[in-house]
Amino acid sequence: MTRLLPALLVLAIAAVPWLMPNLQVLLTLALAKGIAVMGVTVLLRAGQVSFGHALFFAVSAYAAAFLIAAWPGADLILVLVAGVAGALVAGLLVGLFVVRYRGIFFSMLNLAFSMIFWSFLEKFYHLTGGADGKRIRRPPVLGADIGRSDFELLLFYITLGLALALAWFTLRWLGSPRGHLFRTIKTNETRLQYLGMSPRHVMLSGYVLSAVLCGVGGVLMGLSQGVVTPDFAWWVRSGEMVFIAVLGGAGSVAGALLGAIVYEMVRIYASAFAGDIWQMLLGGFLLIIILFAPGGLVGMFHRFFPGRAQDGEDRT
Amino acid sequence: MTTPHLLEARNLEIRFGGVVAANDVSLHVNRGQNMAIIGPNGAGKTTFLNICTGWLKPTRGQVLLEGRDITRLSPRDIARRGVARAFQIPQLFTEHTALENLLIAVAARDRLSNPLRDLHRIPERAEMMHMLEMVNCADVAHRQVDELSEGQRKLIDIAIALALKPRLLLMDEPTSGVASSEKFAVMDILVRALHEAQVTSVFVEHDMAIVERYADEVAVWAAGDVRLRGAPAEVLAHPDVIRDVIGEVV
Amino acid sequence: MNFVTVLLATFDGIAYAALVFIVAVGLTLIFGVMRIVNVAHGSLYAIGAYLTASLTAAILAAGLPPYLGFPVMLVAAVVIGVVIGGPMEWLLLRRIYDKPEVLQLLVTFAVFMILEDVQRLVWGTQPYFQSAALQSLGMVQVFGVNYTVYQLIVLPLAAIVLLVGLRYFLRRTLVGKLILATTEDREAAQAIGINADRVFLLTFVVGAALAGLGGALAQPTTSVLPGIGADMIVLSFAVVATAGLGQIEGAAVAALLIGLGRSFAVYLWPEAAVLVPYIIMVLVLMVRPEGLFGSPAARKI
Numbered sequence: 001m002t003r004l005l006p007a008l009l010v011l012a013i014a015a016v017p018w019l020m021p022n023l024q025v026l027l028t029l030a031l032a033k034g035i036a037v038m039g040v041t042v043l044l045r046a047g048q049v050s051f052g053h054a055l056f057f058a059v060s061a062y063a064a065a066f067l068i069a070a071w072p073g074a075d076l077i078l079v080l081v082a083g084v085a086g087a088l089v090a091g092l093l094v095g096l097f098v099v100r101y102r103g104i105f106f107s108m109l110n111l112a113f114s115m116i117f118w119s120f121l122e123k124f125y126h127l128t129g130g131a132d133g134k135r136i137r138r139p140p141v142l143g144a145d146i147g148r149s150d151f152e153l154l155l156f157y158i159t160l161g162l163a164l165a166l167a168w169f170t171l172r173w174l175g176s177p178r179g180h181l182f183r184t185i186k187t188n189e190t191r192l193q194y195l196g197m198s199p200r201h202v203m204l205s206g207y208v209l210s211a212v213l214c215g216v217g218g219v220l221m222g223l224s225q226g227v228v229t230p231d232f233a234w235w236v237r238s239g240e241m242v243f244i245a246v247l248g249g250a251g252s253v254a255g256a257l258l259g260a261i262v263y264e265m266v267r268i269y270a271s272a273f274a275g276d277i278w279q280m281l282l283g284g285f286l287l288i289i290i291l292f293a294p295g296g297l298v299g300m301f302h303r304f305f306p307g308r309a310q311d312g313e314d315r316t
Numbered sequence: 317m318t319t320p321h322l323l324e325a326r327n328l329e330i331r332f333g334g335v336v337a338a339n340d341v342s343l344h345v346n347r348g349q350n351m352a353i354i355g356p357n358g359a360g361k362t363t364f365l366n367i368c369t370g371w372l373k374p375t376r377g378q379v380l381l382e383g384r385d386i387t388r389l390s391p392r393d394i395a396r397r398g399v400a401r402a403f404q405i406p407q408l409f410t411e412h413t414a415l416e417n418l419l420i421a422v423a424a425r426d427r428l429s430n431p432l433r434d435l436h437r438i439p440e441r442a443e444m445m446h447m448l449e450m451v452n453c454a455d456v457a458h459r460q461v462d463e464l465s466e467g468q469r470k471l472i473d474i475a476i477a478l479a480l481k482p483r484l485l486l487m488d489e490p491t492s493g494v495a496s497s498e499k500f501a502v503m504d505i506l507v508r509a510l511h512e513a514q515v516t517s518v519f520v521e522h523d524m525a526i527v528e529r530y531a532d533e534v535a536v537w538a539a540g541d542v543r544l545r546g547a548p549a550e551v552l553a554h555p556d557v558i559r560d561v562i563g564e565v566v
Numbered sequence: 567m568n569f570v571t572v573l574l575a576t577f578d579g580i581a582y583a584a585l586v587f588i589v590a591v592g593l594t595l596i597f598g599v600m601r602i603v604n605v606a607h608g609s610l611y612a613i614g615a616y617l618t619a620s621l622t623a624a625i626l627a628a629g630l631p632p633y634l635g636f637p638v639m640l641v642a643a644v645v646i647g648v649v650i651g652g653p654m655e656w657l658l659l660r661r662i663y664d665k666p667e668v669l670q671l672l673v674t675f676a677v678f679m680i681l682e683d684v685q686r687l688v689w690g691t692q693p694y695f696q697s698a699a700l701q702s703l704g705m706v707q708v709f710g711v712n713y714t715v716y717q718l719i720v721l722p723l724a725a726i727v728l729l730v731g732l733r734y735f736l737r738r739t740l741v742g743k744l745i746l747a748t749t750e751d752r753e754a755a756q757a758i759g760i761n762a763d764r765v766f767l768l769t770f771v772v773g774a775a776l777a778g779l780g781g782a783l784a785q786p787t788t789s790v791l792p793g794i795g796a797d798m799i800v801l802s803f804a805v806v807a808t809a810g811l812g813q814i815e816g817a818a819v820a821a822l823l824i825g826l827g828r829s830f831a832v833y834l835w836p837e838a839a840v841l842v843p844y845i846i847m848v849l850v851l852m853v854r855p856e857g858l859f860g861s862p863a864a865r866k867i
Contacts, residue, residue: 049668051605051675097848100855103667104603104811108803109851112844115800123837173431177423180435184409184420191407194369195424195480196395235796239679246672276687283679290669290676291661 005305006254013160013261017153026264028156028224031163033244034260036217038170039210040245041256045174046206047186048102051238052110053214055094055117058233060087060215061222062121065134076141080219087215091208099203102185114233121230133229136222152224159220163257166213170253173209182206214241236279243282246289249296258297320383322347322516323368323399323484328377330363337363338374339540345484350507350517352527352548354561355537361520362404364537365486368518369401370394381484400482404489404520406473408461414472415457418444421479444479450509451475466493467502474506478513485510487519491526499523503530528552536561567833573711575829581717583825584725585784589798590805590817591728592776598812599749599769602659605674607777608799609681610646614781615790616685617642619694622785626698635699635786643779650681651774655767663766678799686792693791700786717787724783728776729818736814745769749812804847810860820858 013031017024036057043050063086064079074082098109121128128134138151146154173179181202184192189199222228231237240263248259267278274281289296295303321344328341337360345351353361366372368379370391379387386394395401409417422428422440448454451471456464461472470493477485490506491499507530510517521527527534527548534551536544538560544551551557567575593607621642622635654677662670703715736742748755748765756762780798788794805824809816824843831839850858 044668047666047668049671097852101851104671105807107671108603108800108807109848111800112804112847115797116841116844119840123840169431172434175434176431177420177428177433177435177438178431180412180416180420181423183411187410187412188407191409191476192424193391194395194401194407195421195476196392197424198392235800239675242672242675250668277683279679280683280687283676283683286672286676286679287658290672294669 030264032220034257037256039213050110052114054237055114056214057218061228083219091211095207249298255298352531398483400477579826579829587821589780590802596773608795610777612795614778632698639782646778647775655770693789810857816859
């Protein structure tokens with residue numbers, strides 16, 4: 001059951017464009033967000049929470065927008081690569097500084113960096129387009145210009161494929177020697193130093209991975225919406241990522257994707273009658289999950305379907 | 317020219333506020349021996365280990381490893397040069413199993429970085445299982461370390477240090493927290509493991525029975541200085557040691 | 567930059583620093599005692615400002631003189647400390663003191679999200695501007711520069727009184743000494759009969775009231791609108807981190823540094839003014855990771 005259900009879920013999602021086409025765009029956005037949430041999840045495995053990872057989400061979407069503005073013929077693949085490269089560079093630069101800190105300092109310094117970037121986007125409007133943001137025109141795919149609906153369909157499958165591939169990679173990474181070293185940041189940095197390792201280097205490797213994951217999510221989101229605004233970097237967006245990570249099951253990679261899908265579905269339907277109190281509901285749910293169901297959605301799943309947890313996912 | 321000592325401290329001095337934990341201390345460690353450091357509480361024994369591993373910096377003096385100055389190096393650089401450390405309170409990765417704790421040590425030792433290889437599938441796994449057997453913990457290899465007894469945790473703490481294949485192992489009270497009925501058993505295991513891995517060791521110890529039985533050499537640390545050093549039988553019979561050190565422990 | 571603008575920038579900076587200090591000192595006091603950084607601190611600041619704006623408007627509508635706006639600020643601060651701070655500590659934080667730091671952060675973050683929407687539900691999204699209290703004190707001329715008495719004298723005075731008062735309270739009064747004792751060693755404090763639960767509750771109420779007071783005092787000088795709480799938590803954290811967590815006197819110095827830095831930037835490079843506090847924080851932390859006045863925590867092994 002623990003293996004069959006996820007497989008069925010993936011098949012069901014893959015069939016959405018044919019069975020429930022009106023959900024296709026929503027799911028693209030949800031999966032893009034889910035990929036970004038995986039980045040936050042990685043950090044949670046080291047016991048750290050970032051309140052500013054929307055920064056990398058925004059950096060990559062803006063990198064894509066700038067590339068397309070400067071070179072309208074840039075191919076989709078190039079746009080994706082540029083976006084992710086932007087997030088990678090930003091992750092390295094910010095990472096070099098923030099990996100020295102843990103706990104509240106880590107959280108708030110990440111928040112501060114995202115606020116700096118957000119202010120920059122808002123104030124330097126001649127460069128960044130200010131609050132209106134920048135358009136991301138539909139790029140050609142392998143040299144061919146394709147229509148809007150075909151592009152959306154393609155983007156949906158690219159997003160789904162990337163979500164699965166990156167989830168696989170992230171799980172492998174967390175289960176690898178380097179991933180295990182990274183996870184010891186949570187339990188014993190003193191010993192880590194006495195093993196001859198620099199906690200900062202170890203932390204940086206996970207931080208860059210998390211930034212890249214957020215970047216993949218951000219560039220996909222930007223391409224899907226056709227526009228990127230400072231809102232991409234706004235702290236509410238970072239908070240949302242943390243919320244989804246905890247909802248899915250803090251530290252669970254599968255939970256990040258699952259949580260993002262559930263979150264977007266609920267949000268679409270709830271915003272009709274609870275748009276004004278949406279954050280309040282999120283906050284309330286966050287408290288309930290933390291106090292009463294710390295395992296999140298994945299924890300509930302395992303409670304109903306007990307089975308062997310995959311190594312990268314084992315949490316205690 | 318003689319070969320330099322494995323580890324040598326020269327004129328170490330360290331103060332915390334007004335308290336002098338080491339005052340012009342010089343001490344060397346001979347290769348292949350197990351050296352015990354004894355002395356009253358607060359005499360500066362743990363501070364000495366902290367200085368030798370780079371955790372604390374002395375106000376004056378030097379620490380030499382095979383003749384090379386390591387005084388200003390960080391704990392991680394000193395660890396990289398083959399000096400390992402075991403702790404009075406075991407420093408373990410509490411969310412990992414006993415075996416995983418050792419595998420992580422190997423990952424650090426060999427700088428394993430392939431992101432697609434599972435930690436459990438590294439070739440050194442057999443070597444680490446053997447290490448667990450050596451410290452009598454093979455039966456709890458797959459148990460989370462925070463579920464284990466204090467004695468087992470101490471042994472795994474030492475096994476992590478040994479997994480780094482050090483030249484020198486510094487241990488802070490290896491048998492504290494171990495039930496007194498198990499102390500000799502733990503030390504038997506430990507000394508055999510050290511011998512097998514050809515590791516020189518220095519251990520801080522309060523239990524004179526352990527010192528007498530397992531140390532090749534004893535240094536007496538009192539009031540921030542090494543007062544006496546020699547073979548266990550000789551040192552432990554010294555009237556000053558009986559009065560100042562053993563008297564306090566008993 | 568001529569003399570007049572230098573003077574203006576200095577006055578702006580001092581007034582701003584006074585406000586930020588009042589909020590930041592609440593944050594650092596709570597951290598010092600409880601080891602928790604309250605992310606919802608900024609919301610308490612915002613609610614303090616909203617509450618003051620509404621109450622002042624009510625006073626004016628009733629035909630009462632505008633100087634009554636000053637006691638209203640204190641009322642707003644106390645209300646926030648007691649009505650929001652008290653239950654928050656008592657119902658929520660008390661359950662998580664022994665939990666991992668990540669969870670503590672998430673809990674106060676959740677409260678922050680809830681309070682942000684509470685503000686919007688109660689006060690809407692329209693900006694509130696209510697400067698009657700500020701205007702009632704008039705202007706003062708210094709070296710030919712006209713400046714409001716409220717910003718040049720009242721705000722810095724409030725900050726200084728708070729700094730001195732807090733020092734006196736913590737070092738000289740019995741309750742203050744109990745708080746300091748609990749800060750240093752909670753278990754030992756309990757062993758000698760200090761009720762740590764009550765100390766925590768009191769500290770949190772005082773800290774929350776200071777956030778409310780900061781908002782109340784800021785209200786006449788600025789428009790109150792959604793988002794100021796988020797800005798303030800990051801800004802006051804920047805002050806607290808620059809000073810060193812838990813450093814009360816240090817927070818005053820850091821607030822001045824950041825306040826003046828920001829106000830000079832307003833005149834020299836307006837687009838970057840909002841960035842200056844963060845740039846100062848990042849620069850300070852790069853050189854001194856524990857802040858200007860913090861000491862590195864010695865880890866025992």
